[in-house]
Every structure is written in structure tokens, then in C-alpha cells.
Amino acid sequence: MTANTAKVAKAKPLTDAPRTVVIVAYEGCQSLDVTGPWEVFSKANGFCKAAGRTMPYRLLLASPEGGPMTSNSGLQIGPTTALSALRGEIDTVLVVGGNDAVLEQPGSVPKLIPWLQRRAPLVRRMGSVCTGAFALAAAGLFDGRRATTHWQYCERLKQMFPAVLLEPDAIYVADPPFYSSAGITAAIDLSLALVEADLGQALALQVARNLVLYLRRPGGQSQYSAGLQAQTQASSKSGKVGQRLGELLSWMAEHPAEDLSIAVLALRVHMSERHFARLFLSETGQTPARFVEALRLDRAKSHLEQTSWPLARVAQRAGFGSVDSLQRSLKRHNGITPEEYRGRFSGVGARSRVGVWALTVRD
Secondary structure (H helix, E strand, C coil): CHHCCCCCCCCCCCCCCCCEEEEECCCEEEHHHHHHHHHHHHHHHHHHHHCCCCCCEEEEECCCCEEEEEECCCCCCEEEEEHHHHCCCCCEEEEEEECCHHHHHHHHHHHHHHHHHHHHCCCCCEEEEEHHHHHHHHCCCCCEEEEECCHHHHHHHHCCCCCEECCCCCEEEEECCCECCCCCCHHHHHHHHHHHHHHHHHHHHHHHHCCCCCCCCCCCCCCCCHHHHHHHHHHHHHHHHHHHHHHHHHHHHHHCCCCHHHHHHHHCCCCCCCHHHHHHHHHHHHHHHHHHHHHHHHHHHHHHCCCCCCCHHHHHHHHHCCHHHHHHHHHHHHHHHHHHHHHHHHCCCCCCCHHHHHHHHCC
């Protein structure tokens, strides 16, 4: 099961008293990390109020010191409530991402980590938005648990906190009572899932429609191209070997349907197969076979999104050779069939997002 399709634990029926949702920001945070989840919970309140129901959430914006915050884009956010001034029961805590210095040196926000450690046993759920995962990881809350973060920081999180069971390709991860989301807008996906767990699919669907969003992004899409990641890593290497490998990766990306076996690739760069395989793994962080599959899957997805070709042609052009191979790869990595992927992400036939919402309801 892909992490972002994991079930978010169902909440007990909401009482008449609103549940407090605290979004924790800090100087240099990412503004969309704050406003995205805030809008989701706020819209849920609005729809409940319009239906004559008690508004389910009490939203609070907090920060370690309180007062106004300046986001990393220069946008002023606030005022915020100091963490030490928060009173009463808290239901949900979401820590936003942003400032690299804050995230990589948790001691630079000395009040945040201890507060998270104290509050974690007392709240129903606690989560991170984007690189906010570094704060929860520094607090030890993700130790032995599945989590994700922005793709660009996954390797860094893994190095700094090896006890975290990192899932780099997930949109969001639910490992109750802790939750984490990928880059920026993925926090909206997580927030919608939390609202759906609390209030049901119908209400969450209303919120998604109002914000012109998918209720849930199906299929567990990777956050970024594995092929692009490998090319980026290889291009950062110096010397003739790094240059040769970078050129080879570019050629592979342009020719996914060619014979990309280790024997052929090693011959192109004038290396023995064994040496080539070792070098490829050390320079890119993945085996040649894994890279080739990711490359071909990226190309197949592009064909499914942009063309109405039959699956046999898609598989052939992407280098899979057969529809069965394509189906197995897409199912293994994304949890859906090629037909389902095309139905949900293709622009062919001018499918509207209203159609996607309807599909979500039927599912």
C-alpha cells in the first residue's frame, strides 16, 4: 500500500465543543504551509455552519515566542500565540516547514522541541507540513515510525534521523497518532484526509470542490521524477567519470525504449559491467535496473497523460515491451492500473475536475 493512500484513523463523533487545531509557525516559515491547512479546516467550519451544525474546529496560529512572523517570502503572518500561552485541550497540532536553519538546527528554536515532546502524549494527533518533519524528528516523535517530507530534503532527513522510517515517494503518511506530508501543497491533501476522518467524505468533498482540489490525489504519485533525481546527483559529481555518467543518463532519458541492459550501458561508457554497476549505484544512489524502470515509468505516465494511444503502444514507446510489464510496474509503484491513471490524470478529452470529483464519489 502506498503511504498516501493509507487510511487516516477515524475520529470519534465530534461533540458540541469545537476541537482545537494549532498550526505552529516560526520566523522564516513557508506561508503556504500555514494558509493551506488553515483554509481546509476553515472551509469545513463554514460548510458545517451553513448546514446548521456546530463548527467543528477552533483554529489557532501559534509560534515559539508569539507575535507576528515573517515568512521566507517576506509575507507577514500573525499575530501568533506563544506556545507557552496555549491553554486548554488541544486536539491537533501541525508544525509547518520553511527556514532551513531552523529545521536543521532545532536548537535555534529552543522552545519548540520541548513543547512538542510535552504535548505529544496529550493531543489526539500531531503532524508536520513539508520540512516541519525535521522538528518532529528532532523531538524523537518519528523514531521507528513512517514519515515523509519534501522530496528535496528526504536524504537530509534520513541522514540526520536514521531512526525515522522514511517514505520519500509519499504525498502524506499516516502513522497515528503522528502524520506527515510532503512538499507544501501536500499539506492540503493531509488536511483534507483529517477532515474526512472527522466529518465524513461528503463534507470533505465539499471542501475539495470549493478549493478546486482533488479530495485525494489517487495512486500514490511520486513527488518527483526518480530519473531526474539521479541525473541531478550525477551532474553534481566532478571529473570525467561524472561527466560521462551524466551524459549517459541524459541519453537514457531520451531513449527509454532502447536496450538499457547493464551490458549495453557499460559498453557505452567503456567500463566492465561490474565496475559500471558499482559506480552507477555510488553516483546516483540507485541501481541501473531501478533507474531504468523509473525512467520508463515516467515516460509511460507522460504518454498516458498526454495521448490517447492504446496501452500496447504506450508500453512499447516507454520501453516496457508489453502491457503486462507496464501494468505490473505502475501497480507496484503507484497502486493503480494504467487505465485508472489515465482516467484520473489525462487531459485528453478535456476531462474536468468535476469529473474527477464524481469519480472520487463513485469510488
